[in-house]
Amino acid sequence: MESATKHFLAAFEIKNYLLKMGATLVGIGDVSHGLAVELRHLPVAISLAVRHPSPGRNLIYAMQGPLYSSRYEQVDLMLEQIQKKVVNLLRSQGFKSLAIPPDTHRRDNRFIARLYPLFSHKMAATCAGLGWIGKNGLLVNEIYGPRLSWATVLTNAPLEVCTSPYVASRCGNCRRCVDACPAGAISDREWSRDEGPVSHIDVEACRAQLEKNRQLVGEDLCGLCILVCPRGQLLSARKKGLTK
Numbered sequence: 001m002e003s004a005t006k007h008f009l010a011a012f013e014i015k016n017y018l019l020k021m022g023a024t025l026v027g028i029g030d031v032s033h034g035l036a037v038e039l040r041h042l043p044v045a046i047s048l049a050v051r052h053p054s055p056g057r058n059l060i061y062a063m064q065g066p067l068y069s070s071r072y073e074q075v076d077l078m079l080e081q082i083q084k085k086v087v088n089l090l091r092s093q094g095f096k097s098l099a100i101p102p103d104t105h106r107r108d109n110r111f112i113a114r115l116y117p118l119f120s121h122k123m124a125a126t127c128a129g130l131g132w133i134g135k136n137g138l139l140v141n142e143i144y145g146p147r148l149s150w151a152t153v154l155t156n157a158p159l160e161v162c163t164s165p166y167v168a169s170r171c172g173n174c175r176r177c178v179d180a181c182p183a184g185a186i187s188d189r190e191w192s193r194d195e196g197p198v199s200h201i202d203v204e205a206c207r208a209q210l211e212k213n214r215q216l217v218g219e220d221l222c223g224l225c226i227l228v229c230p231r232g233q234l235l236s237a238r239k240k241g242l243t244k
Helices: 011-020 073-092 111-118 121-127 176-180 203-217 233-240
Strands: 025-030 044-051 059-062 065-068 097-100 148-155
Touching: 011 025, 011 044, 011 073, 025 121, 044 073, 044 121, 073 097, 073 148, 097 111, 121 148
Parallel strands: none
Antiparallel strands: 025 044, 044 148, 059 065, 097 148
C-alpha cells in the first residue's frame, strides 16, 4: 500500500487494502442524510464487517435449549485494528476521520466517545449496500446473514460511494426469528428506510429475557434470532462439510 498513499486514494484501493487487512466486507456509503449536527462534516462512511466463527463454537446449552452468543472479543479487536489502519491512511492524505468502534467497545470514557451514540453501524452498512435491517433488528447480509460484527469510519474524503444502497428489507415472508424469540419481542414487520428510526423490537421484553437467561446460565445472552436466520446458514454448512 506504500505507493497508494502517494496519490489520492480511490474507493476500490481502500476496499482492497482493508480486505487484505482481514475485513470480510467493506463498503462505502453516503450517510449525509440524517446525520447528527455534530457529524455532518463527515458525510462518507466506510463500513467494515468481520464474520463470526462457526456458530457451534459459541453455543451455550441451557435446559430450554441452545443459546447463542455473538460476542467475539477477538473479532471486535480485529475490527478496531483495521479501523486504525484506514484512519491513519485517510489522515496521511489530509482528510478528517472518526472511527466508530464495534457496539461492544463503545463504553469509553474519552471525550470523543460522546459522539459514538449519535451514529449507527446499521446506517453505514445499509447506505454502503452491505445489508438490510432484518425483522430481528439486526443487520443482515445476503451471504453471511446476521453473523457479522460491524464497525464504521466516518470521513470527509470524497470517495466514490455505493449507488445501490439498501432501502428496504429482503426478509420477505420469512419469520423464523419471529417464531424463535422466547420473549415474543420481534414483530413481523419489514424495515424500510423511509419510515425512519422505528423499532420493530420490544426492547423491554428482550432485555427481560436476557436477564432471565443471566440467572440461568450466568450471562445475559440469547441470540436465537441470529442462530435461526436462514441467511448465511448454507455458508456455515459448507464450512462444516455438510453440503457441497
